[in-house]
Amino acid sequence: MQTLDKPVERPIEDSLVIAGKTFRSRLMTGTGKYRTFEEMRHSIAASGSEIVTVAVRRVQTHAPGHEGLAEALDWTKIWMLPNTAGCQTAEEAVRVARLGREMAKLLGQEDNNFVKLEVIPDAKYLLPDPIGTLQAAEQLVKEGFAVLPYINADPMLAKRLEEVGCVTVMPLGSPIGSGQGIKNAANIQIIIENAKVPVVVDAGIGAPSEAAQAMEMGADALLVNTAIALATNPMAMARAMNLATEAGRLAYQAGRIPIKAYASASSPLTGTIGA
Numbered sequence: 499m500q501t502l503d504k505p506v507e508r509p510i511e512d513s514l515v516i517a518g519k520t521f522r523s524r525l526m527t528g529t530g531k532y533r534t535f536e537e538m539r540h541s542i543a544a545s546g547s548e549i550v551t552v553a554v555r556r557v558q559t560h561a562p563g564h565e566g567l568a569e570a571l572d573w574t575k576i577w578m579l580p581n582t583a584g585c586q587t588a589e590e591a592v593r594v595a596r597l598g599r600e601m602a603k604l605l606g607q608e609d610n611n612f613v614k615l616e617v618i619p620d621a622k623y624l625l626p627d628p629i630g631t632l633q634a635a636e637q638l639v640k641e642g643f644a645v646l647p648y649i650n651a652d653p654m655l656a657k658r659l660e661e662v663g664c665v666t667v668m669p670l671g672s673p674i675g676s677g678q679g680i681k682n683a684a685n686i687q688i689i690i691e692n693a694k695v696p697v698v699v700d701a702g703i704g705a706p707s708e709a710a711q712a713m714e715m716g717a718d719a720l721l722v723n724t725a726i727a728l729a730t731n732p733m734a735m736a737r738a739m740n741l742a743t744e745a746g747r748l749a750y751q752a753g754r755i756p757i758k759a760y761a762s763a764s765s766p767l768t769g770t771i772g773a
């Protein structure tokens with residue numbers, strides 16, 4: 499299984515830049531739902547992720563499975579993306595973001611001002627509150643945070659968040675942990691078309707083919723957690739997601755052929771002997 503840790507070669511000139519910080523990998527991962535920390539460490543290595551998100555609230559409150567989580571990874575190699583999971587209002591999210599910044603500092607990332615903003619009042623579908631998200635984003639940008647907001651795939655909201663200074667937008671493919679894939683493709687495509695900040699497709703990706711699909715559409719990056727953590731073999735799935743992200747990116751850059759209504763022969767007709 500060790501070979502799964504071997505990095506996927508990525509060209510340095512195609513790096514992802516967020517808030518002036520450069521990353522080679524376009525796949526972000528999470529830390530929740532793994533069976534063991536050991537499995538999490540190996541899977542994150544196999545994913546090639548350089549950005550890993552951590553639920554500040556769950557770490558702070560020592561929620562089951564989160565005790566010691568912040569210390570379980572080598573933060574000299576991975577950029578921490580504290581997230582405000584578990585916050586139902588803008589006010590809570592702002593408070594938790596501040597704690598996240600302190601947590602990153604304590605773990606040696608003095609200059610880390612990133613926050614993945616989640617304002618989620620709905621427990622059934624875990625859909626983010628657009629108004630609360632915008633309010634919290636405005637406040638956090640004023641406080642000097644690099645804000646990466648988790649949103650429904652709403653092109654107007656994405657624009658507003660960009661205008662208030664968010665450094666990415668993170669539209670959901672489908673509900674968190676559902677593994678339903680890219681259900682919002684048309685709206686995500688509009689967001690990609692209009693965004694001047696990186697678009698990170700976050701949540702709902704269940705299989706590498708869906709990761710590739712989002713990247714082929716022109717997403718700048720992905721965030722995948724459940725599909726890796728709960729796979730029968732998380733390390734192998736992490737590697738597959740890594741490769742799929744890269745394949746999707748390459749395909750996007752290569753430019754796919756247009757879809758045609760009719761067949762077109764693969765062999766040229768010139769020079770063929772007439773009947």
Ligand SMILES: CC(=O)[C@@H](O)[C@H](O)COP(=O)(O)O
Binds near residue numbers: 528551700721724
């Ligand atoms: C860890 C995290 O931030 C997730 O909540 C994220 O939204 C990814 O969703 P999936 O777990 O569906 O990949």
